[in-house]
Amino acid sequence: METMRDGGEMHHVFEKAISNLRAIVGESNVILNPEGYLYDETPEAVRPEICRDTVVVRPENTHQISEVMRLANSLRIPVFVRGGGTGLSGGALPTKPGIILSMERMNRIIEIDQENLVAVCEAGVTLRQLIEAVERIPGLSFPPHPGDESAQLGGLVACNAGGARAVKYGVMRNYVIGLEIVLPSGDILSLGGKIIKNTAGYDLLHLIVGSEGTLCVITKVILRLIPEPGKTYTLVIPFHDAWSAIRCVPEILKSGIVPMAIEYMDIEAIKAGERVTGKKWPFSGGKAHLMVIVDGRNEAELMEKSEIIEKISGKYGALDVLVGVSRREQRDILEIRSLIYEGLKNETIEVLDVSVPPASIAEFVEKCQKKADELDLKVLHFGHAGDGNVHQQIMKSGLRKEEWMKRYVEFKEFAFSVADELGGTITGEHGIGSVKKRDLVKTSPDVLIEIMRKIKKVFDPNNILNPGKVVDDE
Amino acid sequence: METMRDGGEMHHVFEKAISNLRAIVGESNVILNPEGYLYDETPEAVRPEICRDTVVVRPENTHQISEVMRLANSLRIPVFVRGGGTGLSGGALPTKPGIILSMERMNRIIEIDQENLVAVCEAGVTLRQLIEAVERIPGLSFPPHPGDESAQLGGLVACNAGGARAVKYGVMRNYVIGLEIVLPSGDILSLGGKIIKNTAGYDLLHLIVGSEGTLCVITKVILRLIPEPGKTYTLVIPFHDAWSAIRCVPEILKSGIVPMAIEYMDIEAIKAGERVTGKKWPFSGGKAHLMVIVDGRNEAELMEKSEIIEKISGKYGALDVLVGVSRREQRDILEIRSLIYEGLKNETIEVLDVSVPPASIAEFVEKCQKKADELDLKVLHFGHAGDGNVHQQIMKSGLRKEEWMKRYVEFKEFAFSVADELGGTITGEHGIGSVKKRDLVKTSPDVLIEIMRKIKKVFDPNNILNPGKVVDDE
Numbered sequence: 001m002e003t004m005r006d007g008g009e010m011h012h013v014f015e016k017a018i019s020n021l022r023a024i025v026g027e028s029n030v031i032l033n034p035e036g037y038l039y040d041e042t043p044e045a046v047r048p049e050i051c052r053d054t055v056v057v058r059p060e061n062t063h064q065i066s067e068v069m070r071l072a073n074s075l076r077i078p079v080f081v082r083g084g085g086t087g088l089s090g091g092a093l094p095t096k097p098g099i100i101l102s103m104e105r106m107n108r109i110i111e112i113d114q115e116n117l118v119a120v121c122e123a124g125v126t127l128r129q130l131i132e133a134v135e136r137i138p139g140l141s142f143p144p145h146p147g148d149e150s151a152q153l154g155g156l157v158a159c160n161a162g163g164a165r166a167v168k169y170g171v172m173r174n175y176v177i178g179l180e181i182v183l184p185s186g187d188i189l190s191l192g193g194k195i196i197k198n199t200a201g202y203d204l205l206h207l208i209v210g211s212e213g214t215l216c217v218i219t220k221v222i223l224r225l226i227p228e229p230g231k232t233y234t235l236v237i238p239f240h241d242a243w244s245a246i247r248c249v250p251e252i253l254k255s256g257i258v259p260m261a262i263e264y265m266d267i268e269a270i271k272a273g274e275r276v277t278g279k280k281w282p283f284s285g286g287k288a289h290l291m292v293i294v295d296g297r298n299e300a301e302l303m304e305k306s307e308i309i310e311k312i313s314g315k316y317g318a319l320d321v322l323v324g325v326s327r328r329e330q331r332d333i334l335e336i337r338s339l340i341y342e343g344l345k346n347e348t349i350e351v352l353d354v355s356v357p358p359a360s361i362a363e364f365v366e367k368c369q370k371k372a373d374e375l376d377l378k379v380l381h382f383g384h385a386g387d388g389n390v391h392q393q394i395m396k397s398g399l400r401k402e403e404w405m406k407r408y409v410e411f412k413e414f415a416f417s418v419a420d421e422l423g424g425t426i427t428g429e430h431g432i433g434s435v436k437k438r439d440l441v442k443t444s445p446d447v448l449i450e451i452m453r454k455i456k457k458v459f460d461p462n463n464i465l466n467p468g469k470v471v472d473d474e
Numbered sequence: 475m476e477t478m479r480d481g482g483e484m485h486h487v488f489e490k491a492i493s494n495l496r497a498i499v500g501e502s503n504v505i506l507n508p509e510g511y512l513y514d515e516t517p518e519a520v521r522p523e524i525c526r527d528t529v530v531v532r533p534e535n536t537h538q539i540s541e542v543m544r545l546a547n548s549l550r551i552p553v554f555v556r557g558g559g560t561g562l563s564g565g566a567l568p569t570k571p572g573i574i575l576s577m578e579r580m581n582r583i584i585e586i587d588q589e590n591l592v593a594v595c596e597a598g599v600t601l602r603q604l605i606e607a608v609e610r611i612p613g614l615s616f617p618p619h620p621g622d623e624s625a626q627l628g629g630l631v632a633c634n635a636g637g638a639r640a641v642k643y644g645v646m647r648n649y650v651i652g653l654e655i656v657l658p659s660g661d662i663l664s665l666g667g668k669i670i671k672n673t674a675g676y677d678l679l680h681l682i683v684g685s686e687g688t689l690c691v692i693t694k695v696i697l698r699l700i701p702e703p704g705k706t707y708t709l710v711i712p713f714h715d716a717w718s719a720i721r722c723v724p725e726i727l728k729s730g731i732v733p734m735a736i737e738y739m740d741i742e743a744i745k746a747g748e749r750v751t752g753k754k755w756p757f758s759g760g761k762a763h764l765m766v767i768v769d770g771r772n773e774a775e776l777m778e779k780s781e782i783i784e785k786i787s788g789k790y791g792a793l794d795v796l797v798g799v800s801r802r803e804q805r806d807i808l809e810i811r812s813l814i815y816e817g818l819k820n821e822t823i824e825v826l827d828v829s830v831p832p833a834s835i836a837e838f839v840e841k842c843q844k845k846a847d848e849l850d851l852k853v854l855h856f857g858h859a860g861d862g863n864v865h866q867q868i869m870k871s872g873l874r875k876e877e878w879m880k881r882y883v884e885f886k887e888f889a890f891s892v893a894d895e896l897g898g899t900i901t902g903e904h905g906i907g908s909v910k911k912r913d914l915v916k917t918s919p920d921v922l923i924e925i926m927r928k929i930k931k932v933f934d935p936n937n938i939l940n941p942g943k944v945v946d947d948e
Contacts, residue, residue: 115724115833139730162671171671173680174648187921194831196861197636197645197902199684201914201944202926206647206680210673227730250589256613256701357668359589387670428671440675447661452676454932458925470675 013075014055014097021057021099024067029105031056037082037100041148041341042090045349045396045408048434048468053097054080060105062180062188062219069217070186072099078467079184081213083155084126086148088351089433091159091212095468103154106219109133114140116194117225118177123154123218134225141228143169143260146429147338154218160210162429164261164337167253167386168295169226171429173209178222181208184460194222207455212431213466215459229295232260233302234324234333237313238286242266242369242381245288246362248316249385252292253358255312257305262386263291263337264361269344269382269393273336276343281336282322282329290385291337293330340382341393349394349408350435354419355428358388364418365390371414377407389428416443432470440471487549488529488571495531495573498541503579505530511556511574515622515815516564519823519870519882522908522942527571528554534579536654536662536693543691544660546573552941553658555687557629558600560622562825563907565633565686569942577628580693583607588614590668591699592651597628597692608699615702617643617734620903621812628692634684636903638735638767638811641727641860643700645903647683652696655682658934668696681929686905687940689933703769706734707776708798708807711787712760716740716843716855719762720836722790723859726766727832729786731779736860737765737811738835743818743856743867747810750817755810756796756803764859765811767804814856815867823868823882824909828893829902832862838892839864845888851881863902890917906944914945 021030031037034054039047059065072079078098085092094100106124112133113120119130119142128149134142146161155161157179162171178192191205192198198205208215239245242264249262270281270289283289290313294305310321324330341351356364365381372379383391394411396404416426416439432440441449452471456463468474495504505511508528513521533539546553552572559566568574580598586607587594593604593616602623608616620635629635631653636645652666665679666672672679682689713719716738723736744755744763757763764787768779784795798804815825830838839855846853857865868885870878890900890913906914915923926945930937942948 113831113833114728116831117727118831139728160673160677162673166671170648173677174644183921185921187919189919189922193897193899195829195898195902196832197640197829197858197863198899199634199636199901199903199905200899200910201906201918201922202681202689202929203634203647203684204922204925206683207676209680210677215676227728227732253591254588254613254701258701355669355671357587357590357592358670359587384671389671423667424669425667425672425674427673428669429673431673432675436674444675445661445663447657447659448663448675448678451678451932455676455929458928458932 013077017071017075017077018055020071021055021068024071025057025059025064029058034094034100037102038094040085040087040090040092042088042093042435043345043348043350046435048090048093048095051094051096054094054100056100056102058102058105062182065101065182065217065219066186066188068099068101069182069184072464073184073186073462076462076464078464080466081217083124083152084148084150086151087155087159087433088430089435091431091433091469093434095434101217103152112137113194118194119223119225121153121221121223123152123221125153127151127153127156139228140225142175142223142225143229144172144175153221157209157218157221158211158213159431162389164263164384166384167262168258168260173206175223176205176209176221177224179205179208179218180220181216181218183216184462184465192222212433212470214456214470214472215465229260230297231299231302232293232295232330233306234330235292235294235306235309236282236322236324236333237290237292238283238319239288240286240317240319242288242365243362244316245290246365246385248313249361250359251312252309253386255308257294257308259292259294259386261293263383264385265289265291265337265382266380269340269380270336272343273340276339277335279332279336282324282333283320286319291333344393344395347395347397349396349404352392352394352412352415353383353389353428353430354392354415354424354426355389356419356422356424358386360422361385361388361390364422367418368392368415371411375407375411377411379411388424434469437470487551491545491549491551492529494545495529495542498545499531499533499538503532508568508574511576512568514559514561514564514566516562516567516909517819517822517824520909522564522567522569525568525570528568528574530574530576532576532579536656539575539656539691539693540660540662542573542575543656543658546938547658547660547936550936550938552938554940555691557598557626558622558624560625561629561633561907562904563909565905565907565943567908569908575691577626586611587668592668593697593699595627595695595697597626597695599627601625601627601630613702614699616649616697616699617703618646618649627695631683631692631695632685632687633905636858636863638737638858640858641736642732642734647680649697650679650683650695651698653679653682653692654694655690655692657690658936658939666696686907686944688930688944688946689939703734704771705776706767706769706804707780708804709766709768709780709783710756710796710798710807711764711766712757712793713762714760714791714793716762716839717836718790719764720839720859722787723835724833725786726783727860729782731768731782733766733860734769735767737857738859739763739765739811739856740854743814743854744810746817747814750813751809753806753810756798756807757794760793765807818854818867818869821869821871823870823878825904826866826868826886826889827857827863827902827904828866828889828898828900829863830893830896830898832860834896835859835862835864838896841892842866842889845885849881849885851885853885862898908943911944
């Protein structure tokens with residue numbers, strides 16, 4: 001590789017690999033300059049050190065991926081699988097000399113099977129592509145929406161992506177029923193299929209969901225589709241304070257209506273979203289807002305649900321309940337919510353995504369806010385209140401690195417310890433990647449980490465697949 | 475142990491173990507005569523050879539289980555975990571001298587948490603106990619219903635039990651969010667919790683769901699509850715032939731209404747259910763019946779759904795559509811369906827539970843019926859048409875063992891090969907256990923089996939936990 005500085009034997013290995021890689025995927029699909037493939041959405045402050053001594057390989061089918069893996073395995077060359085590059089934990093980032101396996105050309109929607117209500121796609125298909133294909137068929141839908149639509153399905157599965165609609169419709173895991181994978185050995189396996197029930201041996205499919213590219217390369221995914229949920233209303237409900245806003249969430253959940261999404265946002269987070277979108281949030285006052293999306297088969301059902309939510313939020317001192325009815329109003333609200341992170345990215349140290357029992361969110365947020373105030377650290381709270389998954393965007397606020405680093409680490413460890421006390425977990429949707437590797441080890445029993453490491457070895461005995469991530473301590 | 479015939483060293487090991495076991499769980503909870511703990515619901519014809527040289531141990535808490543496992547592991551004594559004994563694949567049956575670890579005393583419902591909508595239970599709690607506890611709380615429900623309510627939650631999780639309601643409400647996996655487990659080493663681990671989203675490392679919880687007691691002992695389960703779906707109607711729809719009945723299932727699924735259950739039954743299967751229950755099915759004609767359960771928030775919604783189903787089934791030549799409205803009518807219909815197996819048990823060789831893509835059920839059933847006719851083998855078809863999970867009850871019909879054995883094996887292998895052609899799997903809910911061990915190996919790539927065996931070794935290096943099951947070829 002062009003910038004190879006290791007010299008000697010390793011250099012020779014790569015030289016040999018490159019000509020073999022060209023033979024497998026074609027000359028134009030071996031790119032020696034990895035620029036454009038080196039980063040994802042992980043904030044710079046917590047990003048691992050990137051290794052530029054990497055070559056980008058762009059296979060176009062499973063057979064080629066099998067050949068690439070076989071080669072890499074025999075030469076012990078690290079492989080970093082790259083999907084849409086939308087991860088927030090540095091899970092796809094190359095941290096050693098090796099191959100960046102870009103899935104961008106594996107972008108065919110193989111089939112939308114309307115008889116079985118499934119989509120069969122190559123792993124490089126983006127969420128946007130899938131949504132568009134499904135929307136073309138009246139009455140069908142793919143509900144999970146983990147945010148950035150340029151994410152690829154393989155990555156969404158590998159990270160068990162979540163998103164706001166999980167309250168009612170679950171996360172990626174709930175939709176994956178089949179996978180084609182390539183092992184580091186080059187072996188190709190099919191797991192599951194267009195089948196809803198499967199109890200034939202250990203469920204490797206569900207082990208691979210959430211394994212963040214460290215066990216195998218996902219090459220094909222089979223996803224369940226469901227009948228379209230119908231129309232939606234988007235409610236914006238401002239409150240004087242966080243505690244009141246969050247306290248009414250469990251009561252909404254218990255009421256019997258299951259909203260599609262219940263999002264919580266600090267007003268500052270909303271303002272950041274407004275700035276980046278240039279759009280206006282429907283209510284400018286209140287320190288803390290809920291955004292609730294309900295779905296239903298007709299207006300009457302939507303009205304009924306909205307009224308129940310209005311009544312509950314009234315009990316907790318809601319300042320108002322604004323109901324977005326038109327497609328456009330709802331889209332604008334959602335866009336502001338979706339782009340909060342984008343609006344603050346440059347000033348962000350990290351976005352934590354602790355997951356706690358939904359009824360404990362208020363306690364979690366209150367304790368963390370108090371800690372942030374003590375540390376004089378700016379932390380914006382927003383996220384998926386309905387499923388207990390809080391986002392805490394920790395800001396630099398003009399501090400020098402020496403200043404914010406200490407505060408940030410102290411805050412993070414505090415947040416993780418509170419999560420643990422409340423029976424939560426350190427990450428609900430962003431995953432471990434490079435960023436939370438040490439935290440995972442620190443907050444988990446040794447026995448658990450040991451099992452994970454041994455499982456890694458079962459799939460990848462030479463540790464070539466995404467080394468340095470999740471439980472690999474290299 | 476009383477009937478120990480191995481003599482010598484092994485005998486000595488057991489003598490020592492028994493006094494230790496008594497010290498751990500108390501004298502009265504070490505039962506030397508295993509009678510009553512030796513069988514499950516697996517038909518005698520395919521049951522593995524039972525080993526009576528076993529001692530029953532009945533722990534009452536996780537700590538005791540940890541001690542028992544530590545002891546068994548150090549002495550290399552096999553442990554067979556026993557739940558409700560309702561399995562159909564011999565997964566819990568003792569096949570070697572060892573310990574039967576009966577979970578019957580781990581029967582406490584620790585908490586029905588109404589704030590987080592979860593149930594926390596010891597693994598020996600039965601499905602009936604759970605349902606009764608949940609029903610006492612207005613507005614809450616636990617939808618999965620895999621059949622026999624004396625099944626225990628630990629077993630339901632270990633086997634990823636399914637059942638009729640999977641069409642709309644999924645299988646056990648979709649409800650398990652937390653587990654406490656004991657490893658063969660005696661280590662106790664908590665996985666997940668009262669949390670909906672979790673991406674912290676490899677998802678061992680989902681690996682354990684469906685592992686059939688071969689990786690660890692499940693001691694506690696945390697299950698999601700959901701708001702009560704409302705009222706139900708149960709529709710009985712008779713047809714002239716199987717093909718017509720099954721052909722309309724995908725069209726019901728595509729219509730946008732998602733029934734809770736769509737069951738298919740041969741008329742002969744129905745008659746067996748009538749015999750054992752003493753109850754009368756609402757329609758006596760027709761060769762093939764569908765039973766469809768719809769749920770809804772009010773009568774209007776139920777009527778609307780029923781009418782859509784009536785219209786679709788009319789297109790496929792339904793002889794009638796009978797709507798069970800009262801609780802009692804519906805319960806009777808369901809009971810007849812549930813007890814089909816019971817009614818035919820003595821004459822049954824095996825009940826296969828192949829799972830295929832839902833739209834391929836008609837083809838699967840038709841091909842298999844033809845094969846059965848050729849072999850002059852009586853096979854009753856029924857099962858979960860809505861999710862592609864077919865039950866094929868293979869009957870002895872008065873044949874001698876030499877006669878039926880050959881035909882049964884040929885039929886089974888045929889059914890598995892058709893399932894494979896259609897993209898299905900050999901078992902959708904009964905699991906592998908002892909009964910389908912060879913079939914799993916035969917129908918799976920070597921690489922897949924090899925991975926499963928290595929995973930078994932990661933958890934249970936001395937192969938003491940449920941040896942001889944799933945992928946263990948002893």
